[in-house]
Amino acid sequence: MGARFHIFKEALRTGVVTKKYPFEPVKVPEGFRGKPSIDVEKCIGCEACVNVCPPNALSAEVDLNKSVKRIILFLGKCIFCGRCQDVCPTEAIKLTREFELSTLTTNDLYQVVELKMAECEICGKPYATIRQILFMAKNVPKDQRPLLLLCSECRSKVSAKYISYARW
């Protein structure tokens, strides 16, 4: 009888450890790597995150007919490593502390960002997103900035022409 009473007292002292999770919100620790989400206002479509993503959860596709670029994030492949957050030049992609990601269809696990692309002034080929060019322009000397309006092939041709003029 005494031993039983002792156990009962011990249980009362310890209390209930079970979390009441689905009925009460749970505290997520600081620095928890949860759902990555793209800030659509900041994203410039540079594909740095696409290059670095180990399971290719982030992918990019270029639609030449509409001249748009799509950055596609599929959570069904994401391993929550946070590399995309490290390389993003504009801090657009960040790992939030959100973990309640369950869905009833895989279609809901996608986030798509569609950005308009600039077309080359000479050949008319879409070559980079407009946001990317605006982001780059600050770091380029003023006299060379018009070259940003050309695709890489046309740019090399035009700059080669400039160099040959300068020599003669």
Next chain:
Amino acid sequence: MSIKLFMKSLWIFHLNSGSCNACDIEVLNVLTPYHDVERLGIKLVASPRHADAIVFTGPITREALPKAVRAFTAVPEPKAVVAIGSCACGGGIWYDSYAIIGGIEAFYKILREKYKVKIPPTVYVPGCPPKPEAIIYGIAVLRGILRQKQRRTYFTEEEVPELTKDLIINIEKYMESKS
């Protein structure tokens, strides 16, 4: 699409279909006194014939495929499926490996084409591995207790500045006016 079939307890059968054991540990974690899903009527059973729902962890490997099909067909109707982890949802880090068939979606495709099986309601719990709370949340979504938060988002640019030489040369002024 949430099911109202299992109004009382939900007995689950856990099948490791080629997982790395991280998701398995989280499934066991859910059953400990700390999270204690038995208070919600969720119980782990030893045989698929006793189960209401089947839990897949891991991308379904080629070696595990025949066993997964046998276990899946052994679960009596009506049944439900819980895909735990990024691997089970879409292949995860192994998405382009020769040794896997690529998650539950690909598994369903095989079932539909070869075995003519009806596809049960499925909940996908992404995470690598998912938190124990995330697994409880997934089952709550499956049973229609909680509402699904995650939705597909599609962003398209509306206003874009026209790229001209003046704009590019005086980019600092444009940035100031914008901010």
